[in-house]
Amino acid sequence: MKINPIFKREIMVSSRSKSLPALICGVNILLFAVTLIGASGVVTAMEVSAESDYSSFLRIYGLVVLLEFLLLLFITPSLTAGAISSERERETFDLMLTTQMKPSEIVSGKLMSNLSFIIVLEISCIPAVLVALIYGGVTVREIAELLVIYTLEAFVFMSAGMFFSSVSKSTARASAFTYGFLVFLCFGTAVISMLLAVISGGGNVFSLVILLINPLINVANIVAGQMGETAMLSEAASRVFAGYHSGLIGFWSIISTLSQLTMAVIMIIASVINISPRRKIRKELDFE
Amino acid sequence: MILSMRNIKKFYGKFCALDGLNLEIEEGALYGFVGPNGAGKTTAIKIMTGIMYPDEGSVIIDGMETGTDNRRLKKKIGYVPDSFGVYNNLTVSEYMSFFASCYGIDGLRAEKRITRLLQYMGIEDKADFYIEALSRGMKQKLSLARALIHDPKLLIMDEPTLGLDPRTRFEYKQKLSELSELGKTILISSHILTEISEMCTDIGIIDQGSMVMSGRLTDVMKMVTSQNPIIVTLSSKITQAIKLLKEEKNVKSMSIKGNDLLINFEGSRKNEAELLAKMIDAGLPVVSFSREKGSLESIFIQLTGHDEERTVLSYENQSDL
Numbered sequence: 382m383k384i385n386p387i388f389k390r391e392i393m394v395s396s397r398s399k400s401l402p403a404l405i406c407g408v409n410i411l412l413f414a415v416t417l418i419g420a421s422g423v424v425t426a427m428e429v430s431a432e433s434d435y436s437s438f439l440r441i442y443g444l445v446v447l448l449e450f451l452l453l454l455f456i457t458p459s460l461t462a463g464a465i466s467s468e469r470e471r472e473t474f475d476l477m478l479t480t481q482m483k484p485s486e487i488v489s490g491k492l493m494s495n496l497s498f499i500i501v502l503e504i505s506c507i508p509a510v511l512v513a514l515i516y517g518g519v520t521v522r523e524i525a526e527l528l529v530i531y532t533l534e535a536f537v538f539m540s541a542g543m544f545f546s547s548v549s550k551s552t553a554r555a556s557a558f559t560y561g562f563l564v565f566l567c568f569g570t571a572v573i574s575m576l577l578a579v580i581s582g583g584g585n586v587f588s589l590v591i592l593l594i595n596p597l598i599n600v601a602n603i604v605a606g607q608m609g610e611t612a613m614l615s616e617a618a619s620r621v622f623a624g625y626h627s628g629l630i631g632f633w634s635i636i637s638t639l640s641q642l643t644m645a646v647i648m649i650i651a652s653v654i655n656i657s658p659r660r661k662i663r664k665e666l667d668f669e
Numbered sequence: 670m671i672l673s674m675r676n677i678k679k680f681y682g683k684f685c686a687l688d689g690l691n692l693e694i695e696e697g698a699l700y701g702f703v704g705p706n707g708a709g710k711t712t713a714i715k716i717m718t719g720i721m722y723p724d725e726g727s728v729i730i731d732g733m734e735t736g737t738d739n740r741r742l743k744k745k746i747g748y749v750p751d752s753f754g755v756y757n758n759l760t761v762s763e764y765m766s767f768f769a770s771c772y773g774i775d776g777l778r779a780e781k782r783i784t785r786l787l788q789y790m791g792i793e794d795k796a797d798f799y800i801e802a803l804s805r806g807m808k809q810k811l812s813l814a815r816a817l818i819h820d821p822k823l824l825i826m827d828e829p830t831l832g833l834d835p836r837t838r839f840e841y842k843q844k845l846s847e848l849s850e851l852g853k854t855i856l857i858s859s860h861i862l863t864e865i866s867e868m869c870t871d872i873g874i875i876d877q878g879s880m881v882m883s884g885r886l887t888d889v890m891k892m893v894t895s896q897n898p899i900i901v902t903l904s905s906k907i908t909q910a911i912k913l914l915k916e917e918k919n920v921k922s923m924s925i926k927g928n929d930l931l932i933n934f935e936g937s938r939k940n941e942a943e944l945l946a947k948m949i950d951a952g953l954p955v956v957s958f959s960r961e962k963g964s965l966e967s968i969f970i971q972l973t974g975h976d977e978e979r980t981v982l983s984y985e986n987q988s989d990l
């Protein structure tokens with residue numbers, strides 16, 4: 382099987398780099414610190430009160446996995462925001478276009494290498510997440526499902542980075558636009574949804590639908606489900622949005638993940654189009 | 670014909686970078702592509718290499734029109750940009766190997782080819798060096814080796830000797846001449862006109878987005894020379910010579926510079942010979958009689974000299990982000 386040359390090169394270069402192992406170490410140190418401090422706090426509380434509150438371990442799990450997600454949200458765009466723009470800055474991008482590589486191969490090579498790093502990062506974080514298993518409450522399957530969702534969400538963040546990288550001349554600019562876009566997805570959509578709910582006087586379908594592309598709500602909903610808070614989203618929906626859209630809420634994770642993946646695919650296709658040399662369609666021809 | 674560009678037009682917004690450019694290169698030629706800053710050289714090169722498409726016109730490379738089968742077409746072109754275009758965090762052999770795989774050349778075949786090319790460029794001892802440790806000259810040699818990795822028929826080079834020391838430049842020129850002898854067609858864009866006149870077999874002068882002169886370098890030089898004045902050096906009898914020359918219908922004007930007479934003469938080589946014979950028959954002491962030699966610089970300035978030099982101020986091919 383022919384390996385994508387860009388994937389091969391990126392993996393080779395990143396395996397030599399000190400920054401990626403340092404990043405993996407940093408993330409793990411942070412997650413373990415939160416886990417251990419939390420666990421020792423719970424144990425100390427047990428010693429003082431002589432009561433066993435095992436649900437506290439579940440809360441630590443929730444905190445750690447949400448922290449991991451926020452770290453992914455912060456790290457992932459920095460990997461892809463320079464994917465194309467850094468090649469432009471190095472003046473190697475034109476060279477790649479003169480080779481037999483297709484623009485789609487350039488984009489997929491970059492995405493695959495960054496995704497593989499994220500998968501390595503997620504696997505390295507598993508021990509910190511598994512602490513909840515010691516006292517039960519979360520199954521291995523649930524943790525595996527969450528990791529799959531994280532990988533898919535990371536793919537969404539990457540595709541945003543790739544898109545802004547393909548339209549920007551500088552990596553700094555691409556990073557700024559990517560972070561701005563992700564902040565909009567995570568918080569802006571929530572604000573818009575609330576505003577729509579207020580304006581329409583109790584919410585409408587659109588104010589709920591816009592939240593489908595919100596990765597933070599999707600992950601929070603899944604984690605809450607794993608922690609036994611199954612009614613979190615439906616309660617919130619019935620409180621904020623006067624109408625209760627049971628169909629939507631019942632399949633929220635699936636619909637939200639698919640919506641975000643669709644958005645990611647569109648951004649990747651747009652990235653490929655952006656970097657492809659193309660003929661200008663002259664306006665006068667359109668009217669002839 | 671290995672490369673044919675017909676009526677190429679390219680606009681950056683309202684700015685017309687190429688205005689009906691026509692360019693033809695014969696197989697095996699070493700073609701010098703010259704023009705002032707902002708003339709459209711780099712845009713033309715980007716169109717030839719497939720990095721950019723023209724707004725109008727067609728580009729045919731080795732019988733194939735660009736945009737039809739780009740994968741096959743790109744196999745025919747090797748490109749050396751004006752910047753090095755290197756990845757500093759790769760070693761020389763890894764860099765070559767990466768570009769080999771971009772052309773589908775892998776494994777032992779790639780290894781053999783890389784070794785041979787590095788040897789040819791004289792940088793085989795640097796195979797395990799990181800590119801950032803290489804000198805400018807070495808990087809440029811590596812860039813040429815990279816462009817040859819897939820054995821292209823046409824080599825397109827944008828200012829390849831820019832910033833090189835005289836020795837490296839000489840070596841580089843030798844390599845290009847060797848490659849030309851090996852049958853490669855080479856297009857070199859350069860500002861160094863002496864270099865072009867030393868190396869190239871053909872030349873094209875571009876100005877304001879269109880070709881103002883092109884052809885065999887020897888023919889261009891002959892044409893330039895034939896437009897220059899005849900310089901006649903006399904040891905004495907200048908007044909008598911002027912009197913004789915005034916009666917000649919081919920002599921349009923003349924000027925005196927010491928013992929030299931600069932004659933603006935319109936006529937064939939035969940007419941020139943007849944004039945010389947007349948002067949000798951008239952007993953004039955002619956020490957020398959020759960056309961002032963033409964230089965590429967003189968024709969370049971003559972053809973591209975205009976009051977208002979256009980410069981591409983900004984190139985916004987991508988979005989405004």
